[in-house]
Amino acid sequence: MPALVLLGAQWGDEGKGKATDLLGGSVDYVVRYQGGNNAGHTVVVGDQKYALHLLPSGILSPGCTPVIGNGVVVDPSVLFSELNGLNDxxxxxxxxxxxxxxxxxTPYNVTVDKVTERFLGKRKIGTTGRGIGPTYADKINRVGIRIQDLYDESILTQKVEAALDGKNQLLTKVFNRRAIEVGQVVEELLGYADRLKPYVADTVLVLNQALEQDKVVLFEGGQGTLLDIDHGTYPFVTSSNPTAGGACTGAGVGPTKISRVIGILKAYTTRVGSGPFPTELFDEDGDALRRIGGERGVTTGRDRRCGWFDAVIARYATRVNGLTDFFLTKLDVLTGWEQIPVCVAYEIDGRRVEELPYSQTDFHHAKPVYEYLPGWSEDITKAKSFSDLPKNAQDYVKALEEMSGAPISAIGVGPGRDETIEVNSFL
Incomplete structure (x- = not known):
């Protein structure tokens, strides 16, 4: 059963779009199974750069069917904007x-997201303000609006009324905002129905039938392991499950169908938004990683926080996802450093800790314990095989592989589609 899950093994922005695009020509379906337009992928094809926020990266691969699964939350206006941009x-x-x-x-989910985050002040989570969290909250509270509701105006109106009963009380009495009219929301949502209809399908049935026919299906996660609502650095997380288990619930495919789980690792570490980050750099090295790596959020436009590679996080990602392989990206960014620090453990209250602490308090106080690996100065962007890499770059990859607990089967040595070394085939 050739079903693969591809996900971020850090805090997101690891280069999942490049990895998915690499596999796109060999797979039949690429499925987004969680998140929304708070997750951005950059894919470089030749001299063309594509920034995708909601659409699966497989949409750029001819012959591949891109799928947005049931676990995703969809902003129709963003969806149509992306589709128009690609069509153009x-x-x-x-x-x-x-x-x-x-x-x-819905429009009221976006409003609630923005006013709530502003209200939190210094305690803010660092959301993108795109309504993702409130939409997932509505889903759990059973007052959410599903795409299928657009095709029954009576049900849609009842659901919007139920959702706005509480939200308007919150907006008017707590946040001193104007109440949102039910009719206005219903009219806006119904305006998307006709254009959406050709795309709407029973994707659970489609995907399971594809697997029964030995089609290759790739499940693509947004964000990363440390942003998972259950297994991430809570509360500074997303509102869904980017980890491997989320692929099953977010696409309706049983765990026995999954044959391989691939974690995407950046050769250093970044994160966007608030929350603990043990290896974060506030010096010229951090500035250099940000500048050379082009570390600016695809979706948010915010500068990413940068730090050295964290093997503790990588081991944790291997464990909670059951990773079978790693795809190491942006190795080329580290070219030029005489020594490259790698975090191998944490120091917490004088204790050496080699696994991710389950306590939020401990993780906030974790200080990195570094080992220093020799760097390289040679240009590696033209490397086509592992043996083409300088010895120190090879040793760096081997060290990360040993520390992380799963084989590194592909290495990104540049942003382009063809700037990748395949050590082992994922298929």
């Missing part, structure tokens, strides 16, 4: 499938 650049988007059970990000 000659990309065929007609094969896209969207689950009718996926929840819609």
């Amino acid at each position: 650049r000659g990309v065929d988007t007609s094969k896209l499938l969207i689950s009718g059970n996926a929840h819609i990000i």
Whole structure:
């Protein structure tokens, strides 16, 4: 059963789009199974750069069917904007499938997200303000709007009324904002129905039938392991499950169908938003990583916080996801350092800790324990095989592989589609 899960093994922004695109020509379906337009992927094809926020990266691979699963939350206006942008650049988007059970990000979800985050002040989570969290909250509270609701105006109106009963009380009495009108929301949502309809499908059935027919299905996570609502650095996390288990619930495919789980690791570490980050750098090295690596959020436009590679996090990602392989990205960014620190453990209250602490308090106080590996100065962007890399770069990769607990099967040595070394095939 050739089903693969591809996910971020850090705090997101590891280069999942590049990895998915690399596999895109060899797979039949690429499925987004969680998150929304708070997750950005950058894919470079030739001299063309594509920034995707909601659409699966497989939409750029001819012959591949891109799927938005039931676990994703969809902002229709963002979806259509992305589709229009790709169509204008000659990309065929007609094969896209969207689950009718996926929840819609409504205008009031976006409003609640922004005013709540502003209200929190210094305690803010660092959300993108795109309504993702409130939409997932509505889903759990059973007042969410699903795509299939657009095709029954009576049900849609009842659901919007139920959702706004409480939200308008919050907006008017707590945040001193104007109440949102039910009719206005219903009219806006119904305006998306006709254009969405050709894409809407029973994706659970489609994907399971594809696997029964020995089609290759790639499940693509947004964000990263440390942003998982259950297994991440709570509360500074996303509102869904980017970890491997989320692929099963977010796409409706059983765990026995998954044959391989690939974790994407950056050769250093970054994160966007608030929350603990033990290896974060506040010096010229951090500035250099940010500048050379182009570390600016695809979706948010915010500068990413940068730090050295954290093997503790990598081991944790291997464990909670059951990783079978790693794809190491942006190795080229480290070219030029005489020594490269790697975090191998934490010091917490004078104790050496080699596994991720389960206590939020401990993790906030964790200080990195570094080992220093020799760097390299040679340009590696033209390397086509592992043996083409300088010895110190080879040793760095081997050290990260040993520390992280799973084989590194591919290495990114530049942003381009062809700037990748395949050590072992994922298929």
